[in-house]
Amino acid sequence: MARILLLFSRAANQDIVAAKLTPHHDVRSITGEQDLNLLQSPFDILLVDGPSLEQYWDAIQQGRNAQKPVLLPVLLIIAKEQVSTLQPKYWQVIEEILTAPIEIAELQARVETLLRIRQLSQELHQANAQLQTANQDLQELNRLKSQFVSMVSHEFRNPLGVISGYLQLLDHDTHRLSAERKKVFFQHIRDAIKRLISLVDDVLIMGRMGVGKLSFEPAPLDLIQFCKRIIEETQHSSTVDCQLQLEIEEELSLLQPMPLDQNLLNYILTNLLSNAIKYSTEPRAVRLHLSTSPKQVMMQITDSGIGIPAEDQAQLFEPFQRATNVGRISGTGLGLAITKLCTELHGGQISLNSVVNQGTTVTVQLPIKDQAQP
Structure with a gap:
């Protein structure tokens, strides 16, 4: 149920509008400056007349700004001859104008249209927030991917270098190496291979973690x-x-x-x-x-x-x-x-x-x- 605020200079007009909208919405009336704090509370649309717009324009503008970037619609109800006298600054907070005397059916239609526009604004804001979060997640994923590739490359390079180096010594100088020396070289090669196997195991497990395939099988x-x-x-x-x-x-x-x-x-x-x-x-x-x-x-x-x-x-x-x-x-x-x-x-x-x-x-x-x- 949408929450509607009414801010009219004449209580009689406010009561008539409230009576028509209350069956379908949560309608709150601002009856004096003591109720202006309602403009800072969560609500979905403001219906205001000309005199109240001029008197409380600053408070209305603050209420709208508090809900940005979500649109807070303002529907102005004003006498037709007064439309041309509105100061330009007031148009900054108005989405719709309804000229008096008003038809209740038209009022209800305008309210529903503005509420739908507000709902679309909320959905757009949520979609933008989700896109921003997804973009941040993607950037973090790319950072981790780069870090992972760099780390794996570095960690693989060291044992591979050890294996390559000792194999070259065994290949080129085998006739000059003692049996004990060869045994030491082979042990270094075995140690490097163990290190590579451990790295591969870690990488494989990380891969299974990333796709949710690491499971508990007791x-x-x-x-x-x-x-x-x-x-x-x-x-x-x-x-x-x-x-x-x-x-x-x-x-x-x-x-x-x-x-x-x-x-x-x-x-x-x-x-x-x-x-x-x-x-x-x-x-x-x-x-x-x-x-x-x-x-x-x-x-x-x-x-x-x-x-x-x-x-x-x-x-x-x-x-x-x-x-x-x-x-x-x-x-x-x-x-x-x-x-x-x-x-x-x-x-x-x-x-x-x-x-x-x-x-x-x-x-x-x-x-x-x-x-x-x-």
């Missing part, structure tokens, strides 16, 4: 045995010496296999353990602590590495964000963003607590009940 899983396997695999695949410790609270052994997505959980733990090793300082010691409560299981990965500055922590779960103190340690800024999504697909939460030069603890909490529902 199946009963023995969490303790799963974590033991992840620890062992991470220990063997690490390119640096590290000590990985698995701590299990006694209550956890009482849990039955839980509905978890093994692929998503594999990414969560592998990424967090790899990060903990990568950003640790000597000696590289990382701890995975498993605990439980009646409603959730909690996994905490703790290192004693370089830590994360407080001002960086809030944004680290966003794509392409890295701490400002990583120096030359390689990384894409994708790992924690993907880890967060994998955790949320489980219905869980992830958080971190870190102090620079002391270490970082990342906590993943997964609900125990109702996990069968994605």
